[in-house]
Amino acid sequence: MTPLVPAATKWWQSGQARKIGARSKTRMKLRHTAALALMGWYLMVPPFIGSTGIADQEPISAWQRFGPYNSESDCTKSKSKWQDFLKAPYADNDTSQEQALMAFQKALCVSENDPRLEKPPEEKNRPTD
Template sequence: MSRARLFDISTSMNIRHAAALALVGWYLMVPPTIPGTGEVNQGVPLSQWTKRRLFPHNEGCEAAKARLRRDALAAQTQNDAANPRRGRNPELHCVLCKAECVADDDPRLKPN
């Protein structure tokens, strides 16, 4: 096969691959809490998490996740300062801190 023909095939495959990737959206998702405790339910499958927002690109989702985590930790710190005896562990109680960006075609989003 000629070098020009290989280039044409490679280019068309790259364009199709890029087009397929462009169709993928990204969900900013948060886990549910354990009822009555307010603790993050880390054992729940991703298909049961809450979809907060859809983004066209992973970069936007990751930036939103970082802002969400920063704001949630700041609110948690303020809340703990106002109620020092509560002393909640952010790793257990900061649901928004556990947010994840997940591609909308991730197979873990399908119910089992």
């Protein structure tokens, strides 16, 4: 399974987003990030499988987390904007863009206290690289 974020970052850095006049990313300071962690909704996006699939059968705790958002409405609007962005025609339309669109179509807005966000005990104890 390939995480969505590196693939989306690679696509973003390729210049495709800037070609259509998208706004550039804004870096946030650490204190802003910490303050945002107290808010309540996340857009959960299934990770990629290989070069064409998505792992939407994986537990939501294994999905990529976007956000947080102040409300479910804000989260839903963000999901919609991502889908519109990924549906736009590009000169270099490729499989990774289609794969990202599939992932965002399956994405879910979940509350930060949703029990599905908890990793199962075996995942919590697994050593990380």
